[in-house]
Amino acid sequence: MATLIGENIILRALEPEDLNFLFSTENNESFWEISNTQLPFSKYILKKYIENAHQDIYEAKQYRFVICNYNNNPVGMIDLFNFNPQHNRVGVGILLLPEYQNNGFGFEALKLIIEYAFMHLNVHQLFANITSDNLKSISLFEKFNFKQVGIKKDWIFSNSTYKDEILYQLIKP
Structure with a gap:
């Protein structure tokens, strides 16, 4: 899969050199709520994941991009x-x-x-699941005209409390 190039970032495939970045990110408990993670990952498991990250999205049904600044420093991921x-x-x-x-x-x-999903995967729609207290993500997705189409009540149990999860959709214009 080709690298996607923006003005200030690039989206690229996982590389073997990303092992430590992936290890620290996936094992950061503050991110577990959004990734539905409950246990830490070993470096061995993550190394195997990176080795298989070359699978085509049609085969794996998923694809992870690393978000890098122009110094090629990983700053996040988009899946x-x-x-x-x-x-x-x-x-x-x-x-x-x-x-x-x-x-x-x-x-x-x-x-x-x-742009990639609509042009290259030829999808009709994208969707996102965002907890109702994640105001930064809600604001970001709404800037791209993602529309709230449903609320899953008490969907996420985190820190001894239930949270609603909002389903957003963006249908191809």
């Missing part, structure tokens, strides 16, 4: 998941490290992935 070519839809999720938030990287990454 396409639950790809369904029969119904022409794919989910999208984004994670930016806190120190790289609020500088336009997320906006640019989402813009690139929307």
